[in-house]
Amino acid sequence: MIAEAGHYALVLALALALIQSFVPMIGARLRDPALMNVARSTALAQLLFVGASFIALVTLHVNSDFSVANVYENSHSMKPLIYKITGVWGNHEGSMLLWVSILALFGGLVAAFGNNLPLSLRAHVLSVQAWIASAFYLFILITSNPFLRIVNPPIEGRDLNPVLQDIGLAVHPPMLYLGYVGFSISFSFAIAALIEGRIDAAWARWVRPWTLVAWIFLTLGIAMGSYWAYYELGWGGWWFWDPVENASLMPWLAGTALLHSALVMEKRNALKVWTILLSILTFSLSLLGTFLVRSGVITSVHAFANDPTRGVFILLILCLFIGGSLSLFAGRATALKQGGLFAPISREGALVLNNLLLTVACAVVLFGTLYPLAMEVLADFKMSVGAPFYNLTFVPLFALLLLAVPFGPMLAWKRGDLLGVTQRLLAAGVAGLVVIAIVWAWTRGGSALAPLAIGLGVFVIAGAVTDIAERTGLLRLPFATTLHRARGLPRSAWGTAFAHAGLGVALIGIVCETTWNSEYIATMKPNDVAQVAGYDLKLDGLLERQGPNYREMIAQFNVSRGGDALSVMTPSKRSFTTRGSSTTEAALLTRGASQLYISLGDVTAEGAIAVRIYHKPMVLMIWWGPVLMAFGGVLSLSDRRLRVGAPKPARAKQRLQPAE
């Protein structure tokens, strides 16, 4: 019953989405408020039905109802409850259902909190949202129905892929999708603006918070996924330039550019056409990512050709939306008036440079991902593009970008004084140079690039601090005045500083980890001692244990440094009986920002075990960086300016007034 109800709810959601696709559009044409208001009710009802459908699938998984194919293929009655729930989106059908649920959530949010949007704009935005939703409901119902029954229900399920049985699955995909799908809002706003043929600074105000929300989730989602890969995969890698990763990086790069260009549009009414184009491109890249991931085209062009139904369907959606929106853009963009003159050296100019570098970086990733596919199909030339390629192309672009980052927020709008800003950044520059000199002297004979890159990271962080110090008059004015000014500073200024500093932090982490990572690979017997980066790790022994749906072999290591016992580390290997596969559970010991990392290999006939031990200096900074960036985003989101412009019920706004 539950499966059928869930299925039916999804069909109803499709029906609602179809109504929402056309009725408000017609209403906007006829200037009929009643018809335009249909969008609001259908968007909320859609959320209700998709939510019901999603809850139905969760219930089926929790109840281990193996008469449903999706549950049978991805669950097991002995699986811990948390993985029964997260397993819902640990497979193709369920994750697509999560995708549309989040799409409906965003549509519902616009409907619920969009009361201060002009009626026709809201109608258009929600209609465009419904087009996207209809396409994906159809996709799920036709090619990926998660509610299909099995005629002769088996007693036991096939279990979830063991690598996915981790808390990471609970957090990473929902976050990522909140980011991916969140960009649909700026896309819908862009299309609505093109249809209406009008766009102004108020438009940018409405779009920016939504973009920011999506960006925050995408940032955290990518970082979370990277940390998950790091601790779970067992060789301590955290970024692989894998097409699937690139699929999430591209919308992030474009979204970051969008965030910055929307700023110019909001403040100075310039870069309108470009901002619209970026909104379209960002969501198009999200769709492309969905296509790359869902069609299996990455694994192999041939796998795609063998079972093309899903792939072709998403490809159609992709062509329809990207092609349609870009042609609309081509036809209507010239009608949008350009405004806001600025000199090349100005805040706007800096943001344009930011956009240029980010879009080129994004294009590099796009080409690196698709070029091998294109060559194979068009020229029958099989080639690979991997990390060494991106290190030579993407990394220099980002280095250039980071070098420019501290200048941006300190330049004035319209016409800036580059020399003056350089003088004010002198201290930050000197800090960077001093760090370069120290690191250089300390690691003589090592890589020459590493000290430079660390210096750049320090410069970016010091630049962010300088910006805040300048704005608050730190060291120039009495401390009380500074404090007062700091409190009065717009939250978005703090947000900028945190986000930019986060970039520097991540850079330092990346450089330290890749340059000074030490590694120890050997087979060890009990009581053997491994020495890594000044730590002594003694293998005490091996023991076996039975988990809920796996057996696990645990190795116990006593970690000491200079004779002082520090901790016990217990890496393990788990064998999952149902799928006949195993996972390594690495053991991590955090010391400041650095980590010791042990993962286990095979046991030899003599009872020795293969181990890999790493010392990863400053590795945690890689993820502290994105967390800082996301925190900056949250601060910026709480800025008054955005709250006022942001869709919010009028009541909340009144409560703000007597604040001071």
Added chain:
Amino acid sequence: MRRMMAAIVALMLLAVPAVHAVQPDEIMSDQAKEARARELSRELRCMVCQNQSIDDSDAPLARDLRLLVRERIAAGDSNSQVLDFLVARYGEFVLLKPRFERQTLLLWLLAPLLLAGGGFALWRQNRRRSRSGVDVPVSPLTPDEEARLAALMSDDAKSS
């Protein structure tokens, strides 16, 4: 991220064996040569894996390739000779860093071309604008918007 997505996407049916990449018995006694082998391994693709280098992969084929690389190094090959040897055997698919040649021209030149093109477009636009000298006229606000703007402005003034 890679793990989850890759697993969801493509490896739903293939369980990933969680064994180590470089095995202890593969390591060369000469540290300098081992370092070279590791460096080369990072540039070579495990051809049966999804975009993994042979340094990262635990597939049997990756192990064979790692041993092959070490064999060539032990035989006295230079780094580029080792790469040539592998390309001759397995084609350019094995290289994670594609060679700079006719087929990959666009790939390698994309970033400089786009930067130059984007820079040129910006320069031209700036020149055109500064020559025309005046701001493009902005369409006037509708009365509706005027009222909204006034409301927003007074709102700002009151609470700041």
